[in-house]
Amino acid sequence: MLPIRAALAGTTGNAMLMGVAEVSTPLGWVLLPGLLGLSARPRVAALVSAWAGVLVVLSVVVPVIPGHRSDPQALLASAVSLAAVPALAWARRRTRTATVARAAGPPDVAVFTVPAGPGSAALAICGTPGEIGAAVPLRGGGLLALIGTVTGAALDTPAGRRAVEQTFRRHARPGRTLPHLAGVLDRAVRDLAPAGHLRATIVRVDRSGAVEAVRCGSPDLITVAGDRGELAAVPAGPALGATAPGGDPIPAPVAGHRIAVLGAAYADAHRQHWARVPDQVAAHDDPAVAARRLTRGPRGERRIGPALVIDPGPQSRA
Structure with a gap:
């Protein structure tokens, strides 16, 4: 399972890269945190999703570097995707341990x-x-x-x-x-x-x-x-x-x-x-x-x- 520090560092690095590259699509901001969350324990996945959500909001509220799109559809898509990550990580872990x-x-x-x-x-x-x-x-x-x-x-x-x-x-x-x-x-x-x-x-x-x-x-x-x-x-x-x-x-x-x-x-x-x-x-x-x-x-x-x-x-x- 992915360590918590590596997951959070990867999520932060992805947000910085998306901002510098002026990538505003929800997919760019959510894909890597989602993959990191699915590779971690459910609690770590929840923390990664929450931190990714904070970074998305900061990129909209403090647009020093152009970041995530601020229209409601884009924000809703990212919110739904990030909310699904802990659930999927939990389901994956349950499937893996159900045989024990x-x-x-x-x-x-x-x-x-x-x-x-x-x-x-x-x-x-x-x-x-x-x-x-x-x-x-x-x-x-x-x-x-x-x-x-x-x-x-x-x-x-x-x-x-x-x-x-x-x-x-x-x-x-x-x-x-x-x-x-x-x-x-x-x-x-x-x-x-x-x-x-x-x-x-x-x-x-x-x-x-x-x-x-x-x-x-x-x-x-x-x-x-x-x-x-x-x-x-x-x-x-x-x-x-x-x-x-x-x-x-x-x-x-x-x-x-x-x-x-x-x-x-x-x-x-x-x-x-x-x-x-x-x-x-x-x-x-x-x-x-x-x-x-x-x-x-x-x-x-x-x-x-x-x-x-x-x-x-x-x-x-x-």
């Missing part, structure tokens, strides 16, 4: 379901220390997801974790590769907390159901074929934001009718017993139930998240 649904569960864990290619995925969030979890539906039916654990006093705060997740969501687009996303997150972690790091797994599911992943200091993925689970053997790379930067992580294909991704905090808490997870991954047909079960702490202790379970569909079973 909250699944039923106990109060100490939130489970969200989302399409993943021809299949589906479930992300379980518990609010535990260091927890990083985000799933972004892509146009065309794909999915990008981030599962991780942050370490470091400056990074393991609500604001720090939220900044990491928002960075991922901003850059999670269909054309972005997994190494590119890892690099963006690496720079973000270094800027936020030079002494902290993020152990993360980034997963992509394309529209056909093919899955690939990169590991950056995180546990291996788990795949299930039939009723057996095993480690996916995805190559391990260094944690993001580590003191000694490594090369680009290597994406690896992951195949199975079910795939589970866990954070480093889960493996740390369960220690050598975390490899028993495959039995839990295969235990239930519903990925939301499986994701919720994967958040159980050792010996009945507090839940540990996040956990992502993907049932990607036929393409990933090859």
Whole structure:
């Protein structure tokens, strides 16, 4: 989504250019603010529209440089166009997020379901220390997801974790590769907390159901074929934001009718017993139930998240 400063700067620059060029048609004054508004969140779109309206009025009231036409039809056309921008931005955002649904569960864990290619995925969030979890539906039916654990006093705060997740969501687009996303997150972690790091797994599911992943200091993925689970053997790379930067992580294909991704905090808490997870991954047909079960702490202790379970569909079973 377009940042608010960039949207307002673009709107202001457009008004100045229209005035200098003596463009008086409503289209010239409204088109760029409208496009900027549609590329932003609904609240930002409303602010952009309001600011564009102020600039239109100023160009009419204080005509130092010839600006927007002042006849009622021209002003009405601009007003209607600018008023429509926030509504369209809201409708666009609602359409994009309507595929994410909250699944039923106990109060100490939130489970969200989302399409993943021809299949589906479930992300379980518990609010535990260091927890990083985000799933972004892509146009065309794909999915990008981030599962991780942050370490470091400056990074393991609500604001720090939220900044990491928002960075991922901003850059999670269909054309972005997994190494590119890892690099963006690496720079973000270094800027936020030079002494902290993020152990993360980034997963992509394309529209056909093919899955690939990169590991950056995180546990291996788990795949299930039939009723057996095993480690996916995805190559391990260094944690993001580590003191000694490594090369680009290597994406690896992951195949199975079910795939589970866990954070480093889960493996740390369960220690050598975390490899028993495959039995839990295969235990239930519903990925939301499986994701919720994967958040159980050792010996009945507090839940540990996040956990992502993907049932990607036929393409990933090859």
